[in-house]
Structures are given as C-alpha cells and as structure tokens.
Amino acid sequence: MQKVLGLFFILQFIFFQVFSQEKWMKKNGFEIPKHSIIVGYGHPKDTFNLPEGLYRPIFINFRTYYEYKSWKNVLPSNLKLYIFSEPQINPVMLYKEGKTKWDFEFGINNGIQSELVLTSKINFFMYVSSGPHFFSTQTKRQVRGFIFSNSLGSGLIFKLNEKLNLMTMFKIRHMSNANTMFPNHGINTWNYLLGLEF
Amino acid sequence: MVQNKCVMKFYRMPSILCSAFLFLFNFSGFSQSITPHKFYIGVNSKFYQTSDLDKNTNQITDNKLFASGFNIHFSTSLLASIARKSKKVKYGEYLACEMGLGYSKNVNTIVWTNYVYDFGFTALANINKNNDLKCNLVLFKFSLDQILYNGSGSSLDLEYRYKKIILSSSIESHDNRAVGWLQGLLGDPITRPANRLRIGIDFNLKSNSWLGFQYAQFPINNSLVYDDKTVYHQQSEFKLNLCKRF
Numbered sequence: 001m002q003k004v005l006g007l008f009f010i011l012q013f014i015f016f017q018v019f020s021q022e023k024w025m026k027k028n029g030f031e032i033p034k035h036s037i038i039v040g041y042g043h044p045k046d047t048f049n050l051p052e053g054l055y056r057p058i059f060i061n062f063r064t065y066y067e068y069k070s071w072k073n074v075l076p077s078n079l080k081l082y083i084f085s086e087p088q089i090n091p092v093m094l095y096k097e098g099k100t101k102w103d104f105e106f107g108i109n110n111g112i113q114s115e116l117v118l119t120s121k122i123n124f125f126m127y128v129s130s131g132p133h134f135f136s137t138q139t140k141r142q143v144r145g146f147i148f149s150n151s152l153g154s155g156l157i158f159k160l161n162e163k164l165n166l167m168t169m170f171k172i173r174h175m176s177n178a179n180t181m182f183p184n185h186g187i188n189t190w191n192y193l194l195g196l197e198f
Numbered sequence: 199m200v201q202n203k204c205v206m207k208f209y210r211m212p213s214i215l216c217s218a219f220l221f222l223f224n225f226s227g228f229s230q231s232i233t234p235h236k237f238y239i240g241v242n243s244k245f246y247q248t249s250d251l252d253k254n255t256n257q258i259t260d261n262k263l264f265a266s267g268f269n270i271h272f273s274t275s276l277l278a279s280i281a282r283k284s285k286k287v288k289y290g291e292y293l294a295c296e297m298g299l300g301y302s303k304n305v306n307t308i309v310w311t312n313y314v315y316d317f318g319f320t321a322l323a324n325i326n327k328n329n330d331l332k333c334n335l336v337l338f339k340f341s342l343d344q345i346l347y348n349g350s351g352s353s354l355d356l357e358y359r360y361k362k363i364i365l366s367s368s369i370e371s372h373d374n375r376a377v378g379w380l381q382g383l384l385g386d387p388i389t390r391p392a393n394r395l396r397i398g399i400d401f402n403l404k405s406n407s408w409l410g411f412q413y414a415q416f417p418i419n420n421s422l423v424y425d426d427k428t429v430y431h432q433q434s435e436f437k438l439n440l441c442k443r444f
Binding site for chain 2: 071074075076078079081112114116124126128152154170172
C-alpha cells in the first residue's frame with residue numbers, strides 16, 4: 001500500500017512539473033511542436049559494473065519539445081533546435097549470477113536537441129540533457145537516493161506520416177551526485193532507445 | 199507533357215542517390231565561409247598497434263589491427279547562430295557528435311563501432327571575404343573508439359579559412375577533463391601518451407559543400423615508453439569526408 005501511495009505521489013509530482021512548465025514556456029514565446037514517447041534498454045560497460053550486479057534500466061520516457069519562435073528566422077532552413085523536458089520512470093534490473101532484482105529510478109531531464117533535415121523523410125539529431133533523479137538501488141559504488149542523470153545521444157528520425165515519426169537513438173548516460181554524498185563513483189550505461197513522435 | 203513523363207521515368211535514379219546529389223550540390227545561397235553548423239559523411243581507416251610487455255622475460259608482443267568504416271559527424275552552436283549577421287565575431291556553446299560504424303580485422307573479426315560526443319564553447323570570426331577563424335574549446339569529450347580510455351577528455355580545435363581552403367588542427371586529451379588539452383600543450387608528450395593530434399584540410403567544391411581530409415595520430419610521440427604500464431597503444435587514422443557547412 002505504501003509503495004502504491006508513493007508511486008501515486010511521484011506521478012503527481014512529475015505531471016505537476018510538466019504541466020506547470022508547459023504553461024510557463026508558452027507564456028514566454030515558446031511553441032510546442034511535438035511530443036514523444038520513448039522506450040529503451042540500458043546496459044553497463046564492463047568496467048563500470050556495480051559489485052551487486054549489472055545495472056540495466058528499462059526506459060519509459062515522455063518528452064515534450066519546445067521551440068522558440070524567433071529561432072526559426074535565424075537558423076538555416078534545414079536545421080531545427082529544440083529545448084525539451086523529459087520526465088521518466090525507469091524500472092531497473094539488477095542482474096547477478098542468474099538472479100534479477102528489480103529496482104527503479106525516476107526524475108526529469110531537460111536538454112537541447114539539434115535536428116538536421118537530411119532528406120524529406122529522414123532527420124539526424126543529437127542532444128545533451130541533464131536533470132535530477134532518484135534511484136533506489138543499494139550499492140557500494142554509489143549512495144542511494146538523489147543523483148544527477150546526464151545524457152548525450154544521437155539518432156535518426158523517420159517520418160511515417162504527417163503526424164507520426166519513428167525515432168531510433170543511442171545515448172550514453174552518466175549518473176552521479178556531484179559529490180554531495182559519498183560514495184560517488186557514478187553509474188554509467190550505454191542505452192538503446194526507440195520512440196514515437198506525435 | 200507525355201514526353202516529360204517518359205523522360206522522368208527513364209532517368210529516375212534511386213532515392214538514396216538522389217538524396218546524395220541533392221546533399222552535395224543542391225543547396226544554394228549560403229556563403230562559403232566557416233559557419234556555426236557543420237555536417238559530414240565520411241569514410242575512415244585506422245591503423246593501430248597494441249604492444250604487450252612481458253615483464254618477466256622483457257619481451258614485447260605486437261598486435262596490429264586495421265579498421266575502416268563510415269562515420270557521420272554533426273556539430274552545431276545555437277548561440278553563435280543567433281548572433282547578428284553583422285557581427286564579425288560570434289561565440290556560443292558547442293555541441294557535436296560523431297557516430298562511426300565499420301569493420302576491423304586482426305586475429306578475430308570484430309564489429310567496430312565508435313562514438314565521440316563533444317560539449318564546450320566556440321568562437322567564430324568572419325574576418326573578411328577571404329579569411330575566417332574558428333576556435334572550439336571542448337571541455338567534455340566522451341569517446342569510445344577502441345583505443346582511447348573511455349570517459350571524458352577535452353580538446354582545443356582551430357580552423358582557418360583562406361579563400362577556398364580550410365586548414366584545421368586539434369590537440370586532444372583523454373587524460374584529464376576540462377584542462378587536458380592544456381596539459382597536452384605544456385606537458386611532455388612522452389609521459390602523457392593520451393594526447394592525440396589531428397590535422398586536416400578542406401577544399402571547397404561548390405557553394406557550402408566541402409571535401410575534407412583528416413589525419414590523426416595518437417600518441418603524438420612515436421616511441422614506445424612503458425614506465426609502469428605493460429600495454430601500449432599506437433594509432434593513426436585517416437578520414438575522407440564530404441562536408442556541408444550551414
């Protein structure tokens with residue numbers, strides 16, 4: 001029951017953050033050209049394995065893009081620039097010796113995305129994002145709780161039709177807490193994601 | 199009208215080829231100067247060698263590896279782009295990524311992939327019609343290319359254009375973030391083997407299309423120095439790319 005209530009409050013907090021942010025952005029000259037739902041899988045690099053097991057997040061992200069109206073006038077026609085906000089709740093598989101323990105992480109990433117129009121149906125994009133997160137895994141490598149999640153990613157966007165795009169991306173992610181608590185050796189993963197833009 | 203349709207059908211090219219031609223030659227109205235945004239598609243080849251020292255017998259075993267593949271690079275700066283066009287010096291943030299996919303072979307065949315993500319600052323001076331200068335100070339450089347240590351590094355990149363030629367150079371370090379490039383310049387390259395030097399030249403083909411050639415060497419010094427290490431890497435890399443600046 002406590003877990004359900006906890007999850008309810010977390011969801012409420014995230015949705016409150018997203019919608020209040022949307023209102024503020026619209027007031028200050030930003031448009032919302034698109035949203036995306038992104039799912040994916042992360043895998044740790046060998047040298048960054050946790051002693052308690054492989055840290056494998058499963059991403060469930062919702063991304064809202066913002067475009068500043070006057071940017072369109074100064075940027076080349078084949079280049080688009082967005083700011084985005086990406087709340088996420090990610091179940092985490094902690095795998096060791098055939099056993100999987102389930103944990104979770106959640107938080108919000110904010111970032112900048114550059115998108116280049118390659119052809120009428122394919123765009124190439126890259127982004128950088130960062131934001132506060134919470135993670136539940138007990139590990140000797142990283143103190144449990146508050147953490148910053150920093151991502152660099154790139155990928156391709158395929159236009160399916162006028163309203164729907166498919167995105168594929170690869171991102172590297174580093175999580176640590178800026179030495180606010182110790183131990184702080186960080187958690188690093190390579191991540192493969194698929195998304196739908198609408 | 200009927201004739202036109204027939205001609206279109208007869209000469210119709212595959213869409214990938216069409217896109218490649220459009221990419222190369224169909225953009226117009228852009229200047230030939232160095233700009234805040236760059237995109238290139240390229241081919242590359244790498245030669246690298248790892249040398250293992252057996253400390254008991256003091257014998258060195260060499261493993262040579264050749265790799266080649268394709269890579270895509272995209273770099274951009276929002277702030278430098280929105281600076282007024284009349285301004286001769288533009289500056290802003292710098293974000294770049296490069297993804298590579300290819301094939302390599304030594305004893306075992308392996309798939310070869312790499313990535314480099316850069317984040318830092320850029321300054322661009324459009325001096326006059328014939329001269330431009332650009333400097334990137336990359337504070338965080340995350341890379342994985344099978345050679346350099348994984349993790350962040352830094353670099354200092356310079357580009358200079360004279361008429362239709364761009365010369366570029368870069369000193370890059372994966373030893374230390376944020377100031378690694380400075381240590382690379384000031385320190386002894388023998389004791390700091392993580393430094394990589396890149397040089398390049400780009401020729402203007404048409405409008406904003408460029409043909410580029412790059413050479414990179416890691417480490418800068420060629421001699422093998424082991425100190426307390428038992429494994430040593432050497433790498434040289436060649437890149438040929440078709441570049442758009444916009």
